Amino acid sequence: MAEEVRITDHDAGEETISEWEDGLPTGDDLTPLSQSLISSELLYAFNITPEPYRSIIDVNRASQNTLTDLQHSSLTRFDSSKLSGNNDKAGGDEIVVEGEETADLIPGGEEIETDLKGDDDATDLNSRASKRPRLVWTPQLHKRFIEVVAHLGVKNAVPKTIMQLMNVEGLSRENVASHLQKYRLYLKRMQTTSSSSDHHFASTPVTHHMPYSSQQHMVPNSGFNYNTQRRNKFDSGSSYHHTMTHNNN
DNA sequence: ACACCAATAT
DNA sequence: AATATTGGTG
Secondary structure, eight states: OOTTOOOOOSTTOOOOOHHHHTTOOOGGGSOOTTSOSSOHHHHHHTTOOOOOOOOHHHHHHHHHHHHHHHHSTTSOOOOOTTOSSOSOOTTOOOOOOOOOOSOOOOTTSOOOOOSOSOOSOTTHHHHTTSOOOOOOOOHHHHHHHHHHHHHSOTTTOOHHHHHHHHTOTTOOHHHHHHHHHHHHHHHHHHHHHHHSOOGGGTTOOOOOOOOHHHHHHOOOOSOTTOOSSOOOTTSOSOOOOOOOOOOOO
């Protein structure tokens, strides 16, 4: 819903869209964010994975990110339909809630559970506010990461900026920082592995030199395990016959 | 304070 | 191996 909303960005146009708000429920009339729209019984009956819990802070940050993202026009909006390998496996069909407008879906949330059965231990008191589940860098997520890093130069590609541009709800700066560190190691490994000690295959023009501008933004599109394709155990080795799928910007 | 980053821990 | 956390630094 509301995907057709255009933001009139004439220099800081802070006009409110008054007419739209006529007849709309006030904030008090709406179901609080903290409350699931579907009862837990129904969730269970239809095997629906509940939406992750979003605090008002989450929402505000998502809005903020959306705005920053809008300013960088060349980056296409991230389709978040399935970011994490969490729901839907073999089953096939699933219920799709329509109308997501901003990136979402990191396992993040909270379990919605009626306090009936005593599931948890006494450590519940502290557990409530603490750990998010560890992030899984799915191919989709990694692709987004790569796109953003490529979009910025390597110089500007720092965790906070990357995080903002990725615009993935629930993705933290630390998440990105960790991934970035690993990615840089990968890049370094690529450089050294290609430049030096090629003895036998010395003729390999690793210098697939591209025009200067793109040179800096050049990002090896594969390796790094995060490719869209599975590599089975027999497919070892460093073959790169990957189809260069994207590269937008 | 904050964010970066390398090292280190899980 | 992948991701998180820590601790030093600008």
